[in-house]
Amino acid sequence: MDYLVAVLLPQLLHGLVFGAALGLLALGLTVIFGLLGVMNFAHGELYMLGAYAGLVVIGLTGSFWLALIAAPLLVGALGAVTEVATLRPLYRREPLYGLILTFGLALVFREGARQLWGGDMRRILPPVTGSTPILGMTYPNYRLFLLAVSVTLLVAIWLFFTRTRAGILVRAAVQDAEMLDGLGVNVPRLFTFTFAGSAALAAVAGLLLAPVFTVYPQMGVEMILLAFIVVILGGMGSLGGSVVAAFVIGIAQSLLTLWMNPQRVAIAIFGLMILVLILRPRGLFGREGVLE
Amino acid sequence: MTRVGWPALAGLAALAALPWTPWMSNYWMLLAFDALLFGAIAMSLDLLMGYTGLVSFGHAAFYGLGAYATAVLLEREVLSVWACLGFALLVVGLYAAVVAYFATSRRGIYFALLTLIFAEVVYTFFRYTQTFGGSDGIQGLPDAELLPGLPIATPQAKYYLVLGYLAFAYVVCRLIVTSHFGKVLVAIRENEDRARFLGYSVQRYKMGACMISALLTGLGGAIYPMRAAYATPDLMLWTESGEFIISVMIGGLGTLVGPIIGGVFFTILRDKVSSYVDWYFIVIGAVLVVIVLFMPRGLFGFRRLRLRPWRATA
Numbered sequence: 001m002d003y004l005v006a007v008l009l010p011q012l013l014h015g016l017v018f019g020a021a022l023g024l025l026a027l028g029l030t031v032i033f034g035l036l037g038v039m040n041f042a043h044g045e046l047y048m049l050g051a052y053a054g055l056v057v058i059g060l061t062g063s064f065w066l067a068l069i070a071a072p073l074l075v076g077a078l079g080a081v082t083e084v085a086t087l088r089p090l091y092r093r094e095p096l097y098g099l100i101l102t103f104g105l106a107l108v109f110r111e112g113a114r115q116l117w118g119g120d121m122r123r124i125l126p127p128v129t130g131s132t133p134i135l136g137m138t139y140p141n142y143r144l145f146l147l148a149v150s151v152t153l154l155v156a157i158w159l160f161f162t163r164t165r166a167g168i169l170v171r172a173a174v175q176d177a178e179m180l181d182g183l184g185v186n187v188p189r190l191f192t193f194t195f196a197g198s199a200a201l202a203a204v205a206g207l208l209l210a211p212v213f214t215v216y217p218q219m220g221v222e223m224i225l226l227a228f229i230v231v232i233l234g235g236m237g238s239l240g241g242s243v244v245a246a247f248v249i250g251i252a253q254s255l256l257t258l259w260m261n262p263q264r265v266a267i268a269i270f271g272l273m274i275l276v277l278i279l280r281p282r283g284l285f286g287r288e289g290v291l292e
Numbered sequence: 293m294t295r296v297g298w299p300a301l302a303g304l305a306a307l308a309a310l311p312w313t314p315w316m317s318n319y320w321m322l323l324a325f326d327a328l329l330f331g332a333i334a335m336s337l338d339l340l341m342g343y344t345g346l347v348s349f350g351h352a353a354f355y356g357l358g359a360y361a362t363a364v365l366l367e368r369e370v371l372s373v374w375a376c377l378g379f380a381l382l383v384v385g386l387y388a389a390v391v392a393y394f395a396t397s398r399r400g401i402y403f404a405l406l407t408l409i410f411a412e413v414v415y416t417f418f419r420y421t422q423t424f425g426g427s428d429g430i431q432g433l434p435d436a437e438l439l440p441g442l443p444i445a446t447p448q449a450k451y452y453l454v455l456g457y458l459a460f461a462y463v464v465c466r467l468i469v470t471s472h473f474g475k476v477l478v479a480i481r482e483n484e485d486r487a488r489f490l491g492y493s494v495q496r497y498k499m500g501a502c503m504i505s506a507l508l509t510g511l512g513g514a515i516y517p518m519r520a521a522y523a524t525p526d527l528m529l530w531t532e533s534g535e536f537i538i539s540v541m542i543g544g545l546g547t548l549v550g551p552i553i554g555g556v557f558f559t560i561l562r563d564k565v566s567s568y569v570d571w572y573f574i575v576i577g578a579v580l581v582v583i584v585l586f587m588p589r590g591l592f593g594f595r596r597l598r599l600r601p602w603r604a605t606a
Contacts, residue, residue: 039401089585096347099404100541101584103534107577115571221531225412232405263420270413277406278394 005136011254017143017212019250020150024205025223026230026242027157028198034174034237035191036087038098043202043227044220045109050075050203051210051219052113055122064127071207072200079199083192091188106220114217126211146208153204154243161239170194174237229273235283245284300466300549304459311448321447323563325454325519329512331555332458334539335548336508339465341537342546343474344501345481349533350391350407353414354506356528357384358513360418363430363523371437373444373453377514384510385503387414392502396495399484408530415528429524436518450519457515458552461508465548468504477501478546509536538580544590554590 025047032040053074057067082105090098126142133139161167173180173190181187206219213219230249234241249269256265276283310316310324333355340346361380370376395406418424425431435443444453468474476497479487488494517523526532535558543554561579565572583590 037401039405086581086585093588095401096404097584097588099347099401100537101581103537104577104580104584107534107573108581111571111573111577115574225408225530228405229409236401261420263416266416267413270409270416273409274394274406274413277398277402277409281398281402 007258008255009135009137010139011258012251013139013143013147015251015254016247017147017150017250018209018254019247020147020154021205021209022223022226022230022250023154023243023246024150024201024208025227026234026246027154027239028201029227030231030234030237030239030242031170031174031194032198033231035170035177035194036091036098037095038087038090038102039228039231040198041099041102041224042082042105042109043102043198044222044224045106045113046075046079046199046202046220047206047223048113048215048217048220049078049109050206051124051215052117053203054207054210055117055124055215058124064124068204068207072203075203076196076200080192080196082199083195087195088188088191091191106224110217110220117217119217122215124207124210124215142211146212149208150205153201157201166193171239226269229269231283232273233276233283235285238283238285241283241285297466300462303549304455307455307458308452311451318447321451322519323560325447325451326563327556327559328451328454328458328552329515329519329555330536330539330559331552332454332461333509333512334536334543334551334555334558335465336461336505336512337536338540338543338545338548338551339468339477339508340501340505341540342544342548342551343469343481344477344498346396346498346502347404347537348395348407348502348505349404349530349537350395350409350411351506351509351536352528352530352532353391353411354384354388354509355513355516355532355536356418356523356525357387357414358510359516359523359527360424360430361510362436362514362517363433364424366433366436366517367430369434371434371443372440373436373438373518376436376518377511380510380514381507384507384513388503388506388510392499392506396498396502408533411528411530411533415525415530418528419525425524427525429522429526430517431522433517433521433523435521444518453518454515457511461511462548462552464504464508469548473497473500538576540590541580541583542591547590550590557591 025043029040029043032038032043050071053071054064054067057070058064061067086101086105087098090101126140128142128145131138131140132144159167161171169180169185169190173185173187173194177187180190226249230245231242233249234243234245252272253265253269256268260268307328311321316324333351337348337351340348358380361383362376365371365376365379391407391410395403395410398406418429419427435445437443438453444450469477476487476492479490479492480494480497484494487497513527516527536555539555539558540551541554542557543552544550558576562572562576565575569575
């Protein structure tokens with residue numbers, strides 16, 4: 001019983017918190033994949049830039065809350081510009097070109113961040129301090145706050161995709177962009193806004209996780225692989241799938257670290273991924289035949 | 293001989309004469325080594341990317357495994373170059389067989405991701421296994437010997453070693469792309485379903501291309517510690533695979549010679565730009581973006597990947 005409360009339960013909550021933030025990251029990735037057929041290698045860098053943008057805004061104003069609003073706007077704007085300038089000319093080309101292009105963008109962003117802010121690790125102080133007793137243990141308030149914000153955002157995104165016209169158009173474009181284009185929807189503009197939105201979500205995830213982890217230019221490289229894994233597990237292009245998969249991976253990772261050292265956990269998760277790709281490439285909830 | 297071509301022989305002769313030119317200092321010899329090694333590996337990857345239409349994000353694992361195979365033997369005073377190369381072929385071959393079998397069962401982006409994840413497993417393993425030096429890798433290796441008592445110690449000797457490897461890899465690749473096997477690979481790239489309807493066992497051909505490309509890359513990896521005297525897990529990082537891809541893209545897909553030049557260009561660019569500014573990755577990333585956008589055939593390429601409408605998912 002002590003083991004349950006002292007070890008298992010906190011770890012489970014950690015997983016839930018991490019999974020929620022990972023969900024924000026993966027959601028943007030999977031929508032872009034569904035729309036453009038491109039696995040966005042620069043997504044991890046947008047996540048990293050979110051944390052740095054937050055750092056800058058906090059430096060200027062001293063307010064984490066202002067940063068939480070400004071960082072996604074800034075990174076979203078960068079995403080929009082990037083989409084128009086580099087991805088738009090590639091719409092009609094082989095998706096693999098997009099993959100290679102985003103790899104180049106990732107290099108530029110990562111090195112740009114290192115030049116602007118240096119390569120050393122930075123910290124963002126949590127805006128919410130203290131801890132709360134729940135279920136017989138005490139848990140840091142900031143992580144609870146992180147969970148609440150992430151889940152609120154995930155619900156908001158779900159409402160956006162199911163209740164608003166814009167959201168339904170995006171889903172329609174994931175299904176069949178050419179048809180949507182034929183019906184008179186401005187598909188390129190839709191793509192640009194979606195890309196900006198996905199960049200903004202990555203930025204939010206980056207800033208929210210910054211007080212838990214550390215901020216450094218390479219921080220996106222490690223997250224992006226995990227986000228890829230989430231997207232594959234959930235089924236590429238499947239929105240609900242990637243959220244479920246994010247929680248599965250988040251919880252699995254934090255529970256497995258109880259019994260294995262971290263590198264074994266990494267290998268175990270990679271192994272799981274290889275199995276999924278081989279046995280069920282469409283993932284848990286993906287449509288059959290997407291880019292197979 | 294006719295299938296390899298006289299221009300290639302002329303190029304080889306020119307490269308062989310390079311150490312005799314007066315301005316080749318040791319620094320330039322070693323840079324030339326790195327450049328040709330990178331070029332040869334980019335060419336091996338081109339067999340897969342340019343001819344078969346499969347983008348591998350996991351070639352760094354073949355490269356790194358080859359390097360570790362050599363490093364492990366050199367560390368134990370097994371100095372024969374041939375033993376190192378043979379051992380590397382064995383190790384890389386076993387791993388590549390597994391990767392090729394599973395990865396080729398999937399197309400396009402799934403192939404790229406499977407190779408990436410397999411490579412990450414290998415990277416993670418070497419990064420955290422203390423037997424192989426963990427994150428430091430295996431350092432301070434002795435020089436390899438071509439024959440007993442004939443060490444490859446000078447930069448010139450090392451240069452000729454990599455030149456021999458490049459020539460071998462080029463002949464293998466050229467023979468393959470001019471053979472029936474190579475034509476089938478191009479057919480698969482152009483239209484996989486149609487190749488299958490014609491009765492070709494598409495997966496077997498893809499596996500073959502994967503294996504050859506992986507083994508050639510592994511050989512290149514096996515040569516690296518003979519020059520650098522170390523092998524580190526960073527050789528297997530997925531960003532390294534990305535750099536191979538960049539070289540192929542710079543040079544031009546499906547041209548063999550293009551990626552060699554691309555690899556040479558990339559290595560020299562990285563070395564030269566990095567000695568002037570420390571933000572060279574911005575330059576490299578920007579070069580890649582510009583090439584994808586405006587020169588999809590590469591700086592020296594003559595053809596591009598087939599066009600497809602933006603919705604590849606029908």
